[in-house]
Amino acid sequence: MTDQDHDAPIGEQELESDRPGESLSRLLGDANASAGSEPDWEKIDEKLFSRIEQEQAARSKEQRGGKVLWVAFAGTLAAAAAALLFMKNVPVAPVAVDDAAHAGSFLSSRGATVQVGGAVAHEGQSFAAGDRLDARDGSPLFQQEGNAVFDLEKDSAVSVQHAASPLVLSLERGATEAQVTPVPNGEAFAVDIVGKDGAVARVAVHGTHLRVARAGDHVVVDLTEGVVSVGTPARRGSTYGSLVTAPAHVEFDIADLEHSLVVDHGSATVRAADALAPEVKTAAVSTHNASAPPPGVRHDEPARVDHVTATAAAVVTAPKLSNVDPTPAVIEPSPSAEQDLAAAVRACVSAIPHAPEVTVTISSTLSLKVGDDGFVQAARFDPPLPVDAQECAARSIYRKTRFVHGGDVSVPIVITR
Amino acid sequence: MTDDEDLIARASRGEPAAFRTLYARHRADVARLIYRMLNGSADVDDVVQEVFVQVYKSLKDFRGQAKLSTWIHRVTVNVVLMHRRAARSRPTYSEELPPETTPDDRHVGPDEDADRRARVRAFSALVERLADKKRVVFILHDLEGVPPHEIAEIVGAPVLTVRTRLFYARRELETLIAGEPLLSHVRGTFSKAAGGEP
Numbered sequence: 001m002t003d004q005d006h007d008a009p010i011g012e013q014e015l016e017s018d019r020p021g022e023s024l025s026r027l028l029g030d031a032n033a034s035a036g037s038e039p040d041w042e043k044i045d046e047k048l049f050s051r052i053e054q055e056q057a058a059r060s061k062e063q064r065g066g067k068v069l070w071v072a073f074a075g076t077l078a079a080a081a082a083a084l085l086f087m088k089n090v091p092v093a094p095v096a097v098d099d100a101a102h103a104g105s106f107l108s109s110r111g112a113t114v115q116v117g118g119a120v121a122h123e124g125q126s127f128a129a130g131d132r133l134d135a136r137d138g139s140p141l142f143q144q145e146g147n148a149v150f151d152l153e154k155d156s157a158v159s160v161q162h163a164a165s166p167l168v169l170s171l172e173r174g175a176t177e178a179q180v181t182p183v184p185n186g187e188a189f190a191v192d193i194v195g196k197d198g199a200v201a202r203v204a205v206h207g208t209h210l211r212v213a214r215a216g217d218h219v220v221v222d223l224t225e226g227v228v229s230v231g232t233p234a235r236r237g238s239t240y241g242s243l244v245t246a247p248a249h250v251e252f253d254i255a256d257l258e259h260s261l262v263v264d265h266g267s268a269t270v271r272a273a274d275a276l277a278p279e280v281k282t283a284a285v286s287t288h289n290a291s292a293p294p295p296g297v298r299h300d301e302p303a304r305v306d307h308v309t310a311t312a313a314a315v316v317t318a319p320k321l322s323n324v325d326p327t328p329a330v331i332e333p334s335p336s337a338e339q340d341l342a343a344a345v346r347a348c349v350s351a352i353p354h355a356p357e358v359t360v361t362i363s364s365t366l367s368l369k370v371g372d373d374g375f376v377q378a379a380r381f382d383p384p385l386p387v388d389a390q391e392c393a394a395r396s397i398y399r400k401t402r403f404v405h406g407g408d409v410s411v412p413i414v415i416t417r
Numbered sequence: 418m419t420d421d422e423d424l425i426a427r428a429s430r431g432e433p434a435a436f437r438t439l440y441a442r443h444r445a446d447v448a449r450l451i452y453r454m455l456n457g458s459a460d461v462d463d464v465v466q467e468v469f470v471q472v473y474k475s476l477k478d479f480r481g482q483a484k485l486s487t488w489i490h491r492v493t494v495n496v497v498l499m500h501r502r503a504a505r506s507r508p509t510y511s512e513e514l515p516p517e518t519t520p521d522d523r524h525v526g527p528d529e530d531a532d533r534r535a536r537v538r539a540f541s542a543l544v545e546r547l548a549d550k551k552r553v554v555f556i557l558h559d560l561e562g563v564p565p566h567e568i569a570e571i572v573g574a575p576v577l578t579v580r581t582r583l584f585y586a587r588r589e590l591e592t593l594i595a596g597e598p599l600l601s602h603v604r605g606t607f608s609k610a611a612g613g614e615p
Contacts, residue, residue, distance in 0.1 A: 015580045015584055018580070021587070022592065023600070024587060024591055027594070028560065030536050031560060032560060033533070039452075039462050041444070044444075044462050048440075048465075049437075052433075052436070055474065056431060078431055129430070140550050161432040162432065162434060170432075170433050197441055198441025198442065199438075200438060396563045
């Protein structure tokens, strides 16, 4: 039988009424019931993503080749502009790294062999969206000028998913720790963790010091400063998830983030911050100025909370987030905790400036998981509020408000102003 | 923007997580189609890999003119056909049998599962004898349940042509089934139950 003899026209009616005969139907049923054995997904995944990495590396090289002159020119312009502003003593905004071809640079190897985009990298080399950063035998430092400094712990790897606003790293294995300069609006930095089944969890930050580690699909976040949102990446805007304030030790499974999320604010469980800042090479307009941890705090030491006072750049007006009192005053359970929180959230939202001629109505639900001790363990706004309002609210939600009973609490928030 | 569209846009920009999610969503369907089109050949794993490499490379050209699943089916069919053509041009030194077909399997016991496996193997061998165009349409429609208008997009032919190919594929298979001794039991069952089959 050839391919030429089957396109001969058949009557429309004959085609309409065409059905498989009974023998064929029976055999089709049998065939459908036996779909074959499951492929070796581990083997396929490994080979497939290795090939895709090579594709990405080739693409990045092409992009960089084409844009190298433009980047050099833009860099010269930025440096000149920064120098001029600095001389005039005018506050300088952090450099926005919008160019997808440049996400940051490899700052210091600290004894590691580092690969960027599949090739051995040297200090000072830039990396781009799509690049994979792979650390062996050490813990190298990377930076995005003016925004974040992060390390990769030994034998860790990330891929750069998004170059800026926010800088998004996908943690493939191991751990990364970051010091992120607060930004006035939105999220500055995020770590995605993709599970084996394709589910994605995101730890997104506005400005903070955090460490994210994974062991398979189990994720551990240690937060020593600021506020993070742990949830799923939003299509646009802020990450939809639970707000967590420092100090906090967070654990969850990617496949079931909502039910597996455990937040422990006990200072004894939070891993101490690593010293990322002392090796930061000041960029032309770098605003990063975090200080070292106290002497004697080792990277792998189990943790007590040490307040590494990362000073936000003087030019950034975002509130300083690191002053968490490790010994808060005794807070009595309050029967009006729900109303108190609703009022605090309203105050936070009201503090956000808006055009006076516009009436704004904000409607959200604050879902709280309250522990047996009456303190909030996890909080989530659905839909999310503006990032600044959420961070402001988080300061009232955690450790400042105590419910009489534990359990799940839902607080409707409707604000018209 | 649908969830798939958002993922496509992000994957096209080079976000690995977005591509991984797309891959996780579609890989089982792709693997099943490949398994059927290759008659359970041992090359299924390699071809699945090749399909998703092609999807990754071509994603930036996907304009949303068809459903993503339809487009991925199209890539899959093309990759499988290319693979088969390449395999045909390779020298073979012995007759290749599907992985489950070992000499011992031919002497199956009386249990229903073994009977069914034997029938499926014999049937798959007959489907394998169809010409490429008819086989693709038959597998997509009668085994994968893809509607004719989507098959038309996958194979790049008018819907009427798709239905004509399906018509001839079924007729040809029924003739082949009638002449296949291993499937005489199936014919016998229906002859008794339904008073004979044309």
